[in-house]
Amino acid sequence: MARDWQPDFEQLVDEHQSMVFSLALRMTGDRGLAEEIAQDVFLELDRHLGKIESAAHACFWLRRVAMSRSADALRRRKVRQMDLWVEIKEHHGLQLEPRTSPLGGRLEGLLATLPEPQRAALVLRYQEDMTPEEIAASLDAPVATVKSNLQRGLKLLRAKAAIHLKEYVREKEYARGV
Amino acid sequence: MDDFEQELRQAFARQPAPLGLKRRIMQRRRGAVQRRSSPFFVWWGMAASYVSLSLCILAALAIYGGYELRQAEEQRKGEAACRQVMTALRITNHALDHMNKQLAAHNRASQE
Amino acid sequence: MKNRIIAFIFTVAALTAPAFAQTAQLPAPSPIEKELAARASNVDEITLDKNTLAFASRFMNGKDKDKTATKQLIDGLDGIYVRDYEFDKEGQFTTEQIEQLRAHYVSAEWSSIVREREHNGRESTDVMVKIVNGKTVGMFILDVEPKEVSIVLILGPIRLEDLNKLKGISGLDGALGGVEFNTKAPDKKSGDQ
Numbered sequence: 246m247a248r249d250w251q252p253d254f255e256q257l258v259d260e261h262q263s264m265v266f267s268l269a270l271r272m273t274g275d276r277g278l279a280e281e282i283a284q285d286v287f288l289e290l291d292r293h294l295g296k297i298e299s300a301a302h303a304c305f306w307l308r309r310v311a312m313s314r315s316a317d318a319l320r321r322r323k324v325r326q327m328d329l330w331v332e333i334k335e336h337h338g339l340q341l342e343p344r345t346s347p348l349g350g351r352l353e354g355l356l357a358t359l360p361e362p363q364r365a366a367l368v369l370r371y372q373e374d375m376t377p378e379e380i381a382a383s384l385d386a387p388v389a390t391v392k393s394n395l396q397r398g399l400k401l402l403r404a405k406a407a408i409h410l411k412e413y414v415r416e417k418e419y420a421r422g423v
Numbered sequence: 424m425d426d427f428e429q430e431l432r433q434a435f436a437r438q439p440a441p442l443g444l445k446r447r448i449m450q451r452r453r454g455a456v457q458r459r460s461s462p463f464f465v466w467w468g469m470a471a472s473y474v475s476l477s478l479c480i481l482a483a484l485a486i487y488g489g490y491e492l493r494q495a496e497e498q499r500k501g502e503a504a505c506r507q508v509m510t511a512l513r514i515t516n517h518a519l520d521h522m523n524k525q526l527a528a529h530n531r532a533s534q535e
Numbered sequence: 536m537k538n539r540i541i542a543f544i545f546t547v548a549a550l551t552a553p554a555f556a557q558t559a560q561l562p563a564p565s566p567i568e569k570e571l572a573a574r575a576s577n578v579d580e581i582t583l584d585k586n587t588l589a590f591a592s593r594f595m596n597g598k599d600k601d602k603t604a605t606k607q608l609i610d611g612l613d614g615i616y617v618r619d620y621e622f623d624k625e626g627q628f629t630t631e632q633i634e635q636l637r638a639h640y641v642s643a644e645w646s647s648i649v650r651e652r653e654h655n656g657r658e659s660t661d662v663m664v665k666i667v668n669g670k671t672v673g674m675f676i677l678d679v680e681p682k683e684v685s686i687v688l689i690l691g692p693i694r695l696e697d698l699n700k701l702k703g704i705s706g707l708d709g710a711l712g713g714v715e716f717n718t719k720a721p722d723k724k725s726g727d728q
Contacts, residue, residue, distance in 0.1 A: 258448055262440040270438060280441055287448045288455060320599075352434045360513070371428070371435040393577045396621075403427055504583075504591035505602070508609060511581045511617040511687075518678035518685045519698060522660040525651040 252297050258287055261304065264373070265311045271368045272315035274357040282314050308373065309383050312365055319361055355405045363398030366391050561614040561690065565639035567632050568618055571684060574627045575620040583615040585691075608698075612691035613672075618684075625681040630656065633679055637661060640675055640688060657681045674698075 265286050269279035289310055290297070297303045356364050369380045377395060381388040424432070485491050561584055572578045583591070588609050595606035609615070622628075641663050649662035658680050665673035671694065676687040 254452070255445075255449065258445050262444055262448075263437045266440040266444065267437040271435070276441070280444060283440065283444060284448050284451060288451055291452050291455070352431075367431075368435070371431045372437060374432075389577075393621075396577065399428070399431075402431070406427070498594075501590065501594035504587055505594050505605075507581050507583060508588070508591045508605060508615070510579060511583060511615050512605065512608070514579060514581075514617050514619045514685055515676065515687045515689075515698065517619075518660070518676045518687055519662075521658075521678050521680060522649055522651060522662060522676075525653070525658065525660055526649070529651065 250299050252294050252303065254287075254291055254294060257290065257303055257307075261307050262287070264304075265307055267372060268308065268311040268368060269315045269318075271352075271356055271372065272312065272361075272364060273318055274354070278318055279315075282311065282318055286311050286314055305383065308369070309385075312369070312384060316361060316365065351406075355402060358405065359398055359401055362386075362390075363394045363401065366394040367398045367402065370395055561616050562640060562688065564618075565636055567636050567639070568620075568686075570632065571618075571620040571628055574622060576623045577619075577621040579617065579619040581615070581617045585613045588612055588615065612689060612693060614688075614690040616686070616688040616690075618686040620684045622682045625657070627682075628684060633659070633677070633684070636684075636686065637677055640677075640686070641665075645673075645675060 262283065266279055266283045269282035269286075270276060273279055273282070286307060290303070290307060293306070297306060356367070359367070365384055366380055369375045369383060370377075375383065377388055377391045380386075380395075381391045384391065482491065561582060568580075572580070592606050592610055595602035597603075620628075644667065645663040645665050647661065647663050649660060651658075651660045653659065659677075660679070661675070661677040663675040664671050665675070671692060672690065674687075674689045674693045674695075676685070678685040678687075
């Protein structure tokens with residue numbers, strides 16, 4: 246039976262390059278590495294284009310491969326978890342984009358201190374707005390494990406963010422000369 | 424979803440892809456396509472296919488003997504054991520971290 | 536007080552000399568664990584005997600620094616027994632159950648080196664070591680929080696300095712970056728959790 250949906254590689258790149266890049270960036274904390282991963286993911290998509298059945302399948306496939314390659318890159322590169330007390334000052338190559346949210350500018354730094362499974366669950370939950378069941382399918386993990394990682398990761402992130410928020414407020418006050 | 428999670432969602436907004444990413448992807452893709460269709464690559468591909476076929480036959484014999492399966496199974500079990508060790512150590516770390524916080528709080532309370 | 540922490544550190548240093556590993560048996564689970572598991576929203580139950588630890592250790596070779604550090608930590612141990620129960624809400628276990636857990640795992644041979652109790656009774660930490668012929672052959676940690684109970688039993692020549700290395704191993708980060716046996720702690724004045 247002929248497929249109704251025909252994959253257009255360039256269109257898929259246009260549509261999903263930000264998603265793939267963001268996933269890799271949040272997992273690795275390294276823009277250069279994230280771009281490498283994004284390129285590799287799309288080239289792998291090109292090799293498997295014939296097996297992609299729909300637009301939704303393409304999105305699922307890209308997320309899954311982006312997360313898998315990011316995890317592999319992490320294991321190879323061993324992006325070290327930063328000490329909580331020094332990460333404010335040492336960005337370790339991270340580019341913290343200024344954002345309206347005080348948390349936003351520190352997010353990559355805080356994320357990098359989380360264990361990889363928790364980081365992956367949080368990124369898919371809050372960046373991609375996925376349910377635990379969808380995350381489990383993407384990561385090929387049991388749903389209970391995903392829920393546990395979400396719970397633990399959120400708890401850790403809250404603790405770290407609370408400390409950083411104080412630092413953020415202090416820095417702002419210092420800059421204003423308070 | 425509480426305020427913190429809402430803020431997380433905001434902070435987790437997708438970052439735009441770097442300028443030129445699409446161009447670089449398309450360039451690499453063109454390069455890959457050219458390599459796949461060049462005469463040298465075709466010849467190399469055929470030669471590799473014959474070699475691959477021979478290796479496949481040898482591998483099939485090895486698999487039939489059970490060696491590959493056992494190795495892969497052992498690797499899988501070893502990685503599972505490693506994960507168990509890491510989970511156990513993570514829980515230990517958490518418990519000792521809590522202890523440390525309690526000790527520090529006790530210390531501060533004593534000094535006040 | 537500061538003296539308490541200093542005393543703790545000296546006690547640890549005195550008690551935790553490396554010991555020849557005595558092959559010890561991991562305990563049978565306490566019946567309380569089943570009760571806790573039935574009420575918990577998340578359960579981790581890990582039992583690693585000497586053979587399993589040795590098997591895992593074989594896969595921790597190579598250039599991976601974290602694996603090498605972990606391997607150094609577990610080599611020579613007789614077993615690791617860990618139970619962790621997380622609950623959705625407080626009040627899912629009683630003080631009596633915690634006492635029964637403690638009694639199940641430790642006997643007269645165990646010496647307490649940390650015994651922390653929150654004044655409201657909802658949080659506590661016990662760290663105990665087993666000394667045989669002057670050598671450490673085991674460590675027991677019972678950590679109780681309002682919504683979490685953790686039991687850690689490590690058999691073999693384990694030292695607290697070894698556990699301090701957990702901080703440096705990627706993937707084991709605690710809420711504040713791992714174990715620190717000093718008085719540095721986050722500023723809690725703002726009341727942030």
